Amino acid sequence: MLSKTDFIQYLNCPKSLWLKQRKPDVYPEGEQSEYAKKLAREGYEVERYVQRLVQSRPDADAYSFQDVFETGEGLYARADMLRKHEDGSIDIFEIKSSTSVKDSNPHNQLKDAAFQAIAVAKTGREVRNIFIVHLNKDYIRDGEIDPAGLLIFADETARVKGLIEETEQQIEDALSLLGEATIDESSCTCLNFSRSHHCDSFDYFNPGIPERSIYALPRLSGAKLASFVADGRFALDQIQLDEVTRLQQPIIKAYISGAPYIDLADIENFIGVLKYPLYFLDYETYASAVPIVDGAGPQEQVPFQFSLHVLQEDGGFEHVEYLADRPEQPRPLVEALEGAIGATGSVITWNRAFENTRNKEMAEAFPDKADFLLGLVERTVDLMDVFKTGYVDIRFNGSTSIKKVLPVVVPELSYEGMEIADGTAAMDGWNKMVNEGDPEKRALLRKALLEYCKLDTLAMVRIFQFVRTLHG
Ligand code: SF4
Known part of the structure; x- marks a missing residue:
């Protein structure tokens, strides 16, 4: 069978679909599958509001949900929503949690709809209109969700029908590939693309690529990568x-020397701008397709937690934290932060674009706090920058994520074994906590969230202390 999800996977990478279907035992189910599950969960959530909306219409009986269509060729389509007309023709509605219609890979919603339309038509029904139902990016929650304001019904009939012929050919090609008992498994096209394009099957299809390879080099141009691949030069x-940039050289130097690459001038530049006390700050945020907080829009990141470690020049050390007990606009969070951060001193984050964007958004939402929040933006430095060209260990494998740096430079601190160990889990954990009726379970979730966020800023403090020892 070829489902709509399979077909979209085929469009992104035929080989990965073949591996999943023909060799499920070796197919790696990884993070990307988790992301797909999140999209599906959000889609169902949006569907509930679509159902609520159409149930209030005079022609509510004409709508149905999750109808399944199976064809003799092996197509399997489950339509999110259908409207049946009196003449027997059908309107198809694809329900999405995005805030616009996506018409390109990796998730081309028009192709989704074309697949549905083809499957429906092959069962003998006439498809009249095709809609993509998505979220209205300008919707702002104010009390109960208003489905009519939240949802946009985009009539994509013309664009989808224009894709039918091409999609039919692609479906035929996909079915033919899946019928093959063997394919060339000796490599795959992602050899010519950077690591961000690789799926979890990369190692399976390219077993000869060394663990430390050219794919660890950040921002390697397509032309340079293609020339290394053409030469068969994969090892660092x-x-x-002289073939690579200043940003990429430290990784090669660290690999060849077998020791960390250290640029003291770079580290001096970082340390030189710092002003005590140092405020190590991290936010956790919640983003959902359907906003859970008044004043927020679809997919908007709403901060619900911060952890702050304050380090004085004399070594004095303090921890302050905030965790919202219920969905709310983050004004209490800002007030707690204002009470903890003084008028002077540098704010240290890891990947400052994230915290600074939240600070700018909150400055807009709370104009009376704008001076404070925009002041934080001015005072914020990024500890992650040190690990781009100032200190590079080959064990980071080209990454500057704190999850890669911490175990190498401060091995005694670890996220391992924590009930909540990453930002996505924190989001899920907080959602469970605010909806949990059992006080004991709620307290456990609260504790896990506080521990996780605290470790994020403690990790930054320890990494900073490590950097300071290098500086002398
Ligand atoms: S890594 Fe290989 S299998 Fe995975 S998407 Fe890229 S080409 Fe396909």
């Missing part, structure tokens, strides 16, 4: 320093 010690 096959690349000359």
Whole structure:
């Protein structure tokens, strides 16, 4: 069978679909599958509001949900919503949790709809109109969700029908590929793309690529990567320093020397701008397709937690934290932060674009706090920058994520074994906590959330202390 999800996977990468269907035992189910599950969960949530909306219409009986269509060729389509006309023709509604219609890979919603339309038509029904139902990006929650304001019904009949012929051919090609007992498994096209394009099957299809390879080099241009691949040069010690940029050289140097690459001038530049006390700050945020907080829109990131470690020049050390007990606009969070951060001193984050964007958004939402929040933006420095060219260990494998840096430079601190160990889990955990009726379970979730966020800023403090020892 070829489902709509399979078909979209085929469009992104035929080989990965073949592996999933023909060799499920070796197919790696990884993070990308988790992301797909999140999209599906959000889609069902949006569907509930679509149901509520159409139930209030005079022609409510004409609508149905989750109808299944199976064809003799092996197509399997489950339509999110259908409207049946008196003449027997059908309108198809694809329900999405995005805030616009996506018409390109990796998730081309028009192709989704074309697949549905083809499957429905092959069962003998006439498809009249095709809609993509998505979220209204300008919707702002104010009390109960208003489905009519939240949802946009985009009539995409013309664009989808224009894709039918091409999609029919692609479906035929996909079915033909899945019928093949063997394919060339000796490599795949992502050899020519950077690591961000690789799926979890990369290692399976490219077993000869060394663990430390050219794919660890950040921002490698497509032309440079293609030339290394054409030469069969994948190992880092096959690349000359003058072939790569200043950002990429430290990784090769660290690999060849077998020791961390340290640029003291870079580290001096970072330390030199700092002003005590140092405020190590981290936010956790919640974003959902359907906003759960008044004043927020679809997919908007709403901060619900911060952890702040304050380090004085004399070594004095303090921890302050805030965790919202219920969905709310983050004014109490800002007030708690204002009470903890003084008028002077640098704010240290990891990947400052995230915290600064939240600070700017909150400054807009609370104009009376704008001076404070925009002041934080001015005072914020990014500890992650040190690990781009100032200190590079080959064990980071080209990453500057705190999850990669911490275990190398401060191995005694670890996220391992924590009930909540990453931002997505924190989001889920907080959602469960605010909806949990059992006080004991609620307290456990609260504790896990506080521990996780506290470790994020404690990790930054320890990493900073490590950097300071290098500086002398
Ligand atoms: S890594 Fe290979 S299998 Fe995965 S998407 Fe890229 S080409 Fe396809």
